Structure formats: structure tokens, C-alpha cells
Amino acid sequence: MYQVIIFVYDEKYLEDIMTALTAIGTYEAFVVEGLNMANVLAFNVPIFAGLRAELKQSPKFCRIIFTFIDDKETIEELFEAIEDSGINNKKKKIFSIVYFPVEKLE
Amino acid sequence: MKRIKISKYIKKEHIKFINSVKKKDALKEMWKIIADKPEIGDPNELYKKFIEREKIMSTGIGAGIAVPHVKLNSVKDFVIAIGISKNGIKFDSLDGKPVHIIIMIAAPAHKHAEYLKLLAQIVLILKNPELRKKIIRSKNEDEIFELLNNK
Numbered sequence: 682m683y684q685v686i687i688f689v690y691d692e693k694y695l696e697d698i699m700t701a702l703t704a705i706g707t708y709e710a711f712v713v714e715g716l717n718m719a720n721v722l723a724f725n726v727p728i729f730a731g732l733r734a735e736l737k738q739s740p741k742f743c744r745i746i747f748t749f750i751d752d753k754e755t756i757e758e759l760f761e762a763i764e765d766s767g768i769n770n771k772k773k774k775i776f777s778i779v780y781f782p783v784e785k786l787e
Numbered sequence: 788m789k790r791i792k793i794s795k796y797i798k799k800e801h802i803k804f805i806n807s808v809k810k811k812d813a814l815k816e817m818w819k820i821i822a823d824k825p826e827i828g829d830p831n832e833l834y835k836k837f838i839e840r841e842k843i844m845s846t847g848i849g850a851g852i853a854v855p856h857v858k859l860n861s862v863k864d865f866v867i868a869i870g871i872s873k874n875g876i877k878f879d880s881l882d883g884k885p886v887h888i889i890i891m892i893a894a895p896a897h898k899h900a901e902y903l904k905l906l907a908q909i910v911l912i913l914k915n916p917e918l919r920k921k922i923i924r925s926k927n928e929d930e931i932f933e934l935l936n937n938k
Contacts, residue, residue: 704904761790
């Protein structure tokens with residue numbers, strides 16, 4: 682079993698990524714709203730207020746999906762399903778996926 | 788293999804070119820394709836549920852596609868009907884555009900996981916604009932069946 686964490690940087694594609702997860706049979710997941718750290722620094726930590734001018738460059742949207750997937754083969758299927766939805770991650774960074782084996786789940 | 792192939796659920800005789808221009812008429816025309824199939828236990832209940840589901844939110848998901856779907860105890864196994872409208876149907880779609888492809892799904896209540904996977908797979912496949920164009924431009928049901936074969 683693998684812990685899979687998906688970072689989605691563009692709101693437009695969140696639906697596609699969740700549909701791809703559903704297509705591989707994964708719907709027990711948590712979608713968490715994230716904040717870009719540069720934004721938090723610029724607006725919540727006074728010393729970094731100067732960063733505000735540069736914020737146009739950094740993505741503001743971030744959703745993080747936490748889930749578990751049984752095996753690597755299914756993770757490969759997830760990548761295929763995402764590609765089938767028309768997302769081209771090479772053109773523009775829309776998402777990142779990290780996964781690692783889970784030793785024990787209770 | 789966790790993903791399912793929709794071709795497993797599609798029968799050539801369940802594919803039709805439809806003439807309705809209004810949503811309710813189109814739903815009825817689609818329902819008639821599957822209403823008398825042995826898997827459908829109670830056709831009237833099925834029709835009622837399709838109409839009720841549309842009241843919650845339109846199943847016109849945009850890009851010319853609608854996927855009316857219901858899950859019922861009286862349905863014994865999955866039945867899918869595919870309707871193609873050359874002229875388009877006013878369907879209260881999310882993007883306001885007319886619907887050209889309708890995929891109607893009747894599912895058994897106890898097959899929830901398979902139901903969700905099937906819905907997702909249909910949406911993913913129809914995301915492909917080239918495939919959508921080919922389906923709409925098809926001259927007959929055989930062509931549509933071939934396009935969806937192996938998907």
C-alpha cells in the first residue's frame with residue numbers, strides 16, 4: 682500500500698484529477714485547502730511584506746489530496762487516467778504527485 | 788487493472804440517433820431504449836428517478852455531454868443507452884451549451900463502487916474533444932460503437 686499525496690496548483694483541473702482518482706476506484710480521500718507559503722509570508726509576517734510585489738509570479742491556488750492506493754500498478758493507472766482527461770503537466774505545472782510505501786496501517 | 792472499460796457495458800442496439808430538442812423529451816426517448824430490457828425491473832420507477840435526479844442538478848456536464856444516471860434496487864445489472872443528437876438539445880447544461888451526446892446509465896443499487904468508476908470513466912473518455920467530434924459526426928450506430936470499442 683502507498684500513501685499518495687497530490688498537490689493541485691490550478692483550480693480548473695481539480696475536478697479532472699478527482700475524476701481520474703474515481704476512475705481507478707479511489708474515492709476515499711481527503712481534499713485539503715492549501716496556502717502558498719510565499720503568500721502567507723508576505724501577508725502574515727511583516728518582515729516579508731516586500732514579497733507582495735513578486736506574488737504575481739507564484740500560484741495562489743493549492744489543494745492537497747491525501748489518499749491510499751493499493752499498488753504501483755494502480756498509481757500508473759492514475760497517471761494514465763489524468764493524461765486521458767487532457768491534462769498536460771509538461772506544458773504547465775498543474776499537479777505534483779508524491780507516493781511512498783506504507784509499512785503499517787491500523 | 789482497476790479502471791473499467793465502458794465497452795463492456797455498451798450494446799450496439801442501445802445506441803440511437805435522437806430527434807428530441809427538449810430535455811424532458813430527450814430523457815423519455817433515451818429511457819424508451821432501455822425500458823423493456825430484462826435488467827430493468829420497474830421501468831416507470833426508473834423514468835421517475837431520472838426526472839428526479841435532473842431536478843437536483845442537471846446531468847448536462849458541459850462540452851455537449853449529458854450523463855443522466857440513477858441507481859435502483861429494481862435494476863438487476865448495468866444498462867447503458869447512448870443517444871446522439873445532431874442538432875443539440877437544450878439541457879440546462881453547466882456551460883449553457885446544447886447537448887449532443889447523452890449517455891444514460893441505469894445501475895443496480897448495490898454496485899456503488901462500480902457505478903462511480905463507470906461514471907468517472909465515461910467522463911474521462913468524453914473529455915477528448917476529437918472523440919466527441921467523431922461521435923457526433925458519425926453516420927450510423929455502428930461507427931459510434933466502433934469508436935467506443937476498447938475504451
